[in-house]
Amino acid sequence: MAEPSKVIHIRNVGHEITEADLLQLLQPFGSVSKLVMLRGKNQALLQMQDIHSSVSALQYYSAVQPSVRGRHVYMQFSSHQELTTDQSSHSRNSDQESEPNRILLATVHHVLYPITVEILHQVFKAYGYVEKIVKFQKSAGFQALIQYQSRHEAVEALAALHTGRAATIAAAFGGTLPPGVTGTNERCTLIVSNLNTDKTNEDKLFNLFSLYGNIVRIKVLHNKPDLALVEMADGLQAELAVNYLKMIHVSALAQDVSEEALLAHLSEHGSIVGTKLFEVNGKRQALVLFESEEEATEALVSKHATPLEGSTIRISFSQMQSL
Known part of the structure; x- marks a missing residue:
């Protein structure tokens, strides 16, 4: 892992993501002094005002999966301590900006059940021949390396699994969705009622619902403080949240x-x-x-x-x- 740096490297930055979107992700942690978009590689480099700001941002996003316009993005420290205005120099850096290879890194946050090699194989084999799987635990969460027989298979798997559809969830549960989950729900916003206003706030609601996916926004109604709206990134995540409020x-x-x-x-x-x-x-x-x-x-x-x-x-x- 690269040493801490003021410069943060962001991957999986789709063409629909703007500079303003990335600034919105990082400005809560401090001022962004420079930003370079690497459109040809779906990546970006952002320089924070100081290392403390960049460290705070990556610590937060190691526990919370950042999502922009429905797309997961991935952050790490850059090997550069400073950015120059010459974008061509960044296209030759070592921030994993090389062409895709046949090995995928999978990260699972908020693990609800033990993840075995067999479960991983069940999920990834749908996209090609899986030669090897290595799983390990990091501060960012459960991680695994999945090696395909060809680069084409790895690229296809990456594209398919980034959409987060119900079929992927079903594979992780052994081929069927959990009881009560249809995978067809398209409504992303949950209504949470009967809140104890003395003990519950937006931070605690975030703790509750972030276990089941990416939270777009939480709004406690001012005229009815015992009622809140929680918007998830997609309908499947909302459905999982509703069905798992048990032991x-x-x-x-x-x-x-x-x-x-x-x-x-x-x-x-x-x-x-x-x-x-x-x-x-x-x-x-x-x-x-x-x-x-x-x-x-x-x-x-x-x-x-x-x-x-x-x-x-x-x-x-x-x-x-x-x-």
């Missing part, structure tokens, strides 16, 4: 965490009727069943990404309804 799944636990410590951390949000601690691929995880969905939701939005015995825990809703 919570806690991951990224410390290996020696006790059931008592976990209960103490979560029980302030409601009555817990059952817990189950287990390991998947050497990672400590837990299922926690609350008495009501309201209590489980409050626990998720309040305790997702909070520290517990030296680890920052991650919480999502489980597909299971009983232990």
Whole structure:
């Protein structure tokens, strides 16, 4: 990985994405002093005012998938510390701007269930002959390298999977969509009602719904503060969110965490009727069943990404309804 730099390299910048769109992504973290669009390679280089701003931006987007006009974009530090005005110099740099090859890097944020090599093969084999799969865990989330027999197959897979259609989700679940999910919903906006205004805000709603996709915007209605609108990037993500508000799944636990410590951390949000601690691929995880969905939701939005015995825990809703 490149050393921290004021310059951020952005990939998968489609022709529909404008300079203003990219500025909107990064200006919340600081001033952008220079921007170079590399249209021929679907890439861009942006120079922040200082390294602190660029580090803050990449730390945020390592946990939240940035999306512009419905397209995922990918960020990393550039190998350049400064940008010049000569665009031709950037087209020869080493920021992975070479021609496509036959190896894809797949990143999965907010993993709900263990992802095996078999599941990955099921997803990617539809686009060509998969020679090799290597999976690993990074700070950005679960990642895997998928090697195809030819560059053409890799390019086809990349183009198809970037659309995020229901067939891809179905493949990840073993060939069928999860119960209750049709994959045909086109409505992207969810109405969230009966909010506890003392305990819920836009940040906590983001914690809740970002588990199921990219959030375009969240609006709490001023005249009815117990009501909010949450717009997801597409209808499938909205449908997944609606169908998974059940028992919570806690991951990224410390290996020696006790059931008592976990209960103490979560029980302030409601009555817990059952817990189950287990390991998947050497990672400590837990299922926690609350008495009501309201209590489980409050626990998720309040305790997702909070520290517990030296680890920052991650919480999502489980597909299971009983232990």
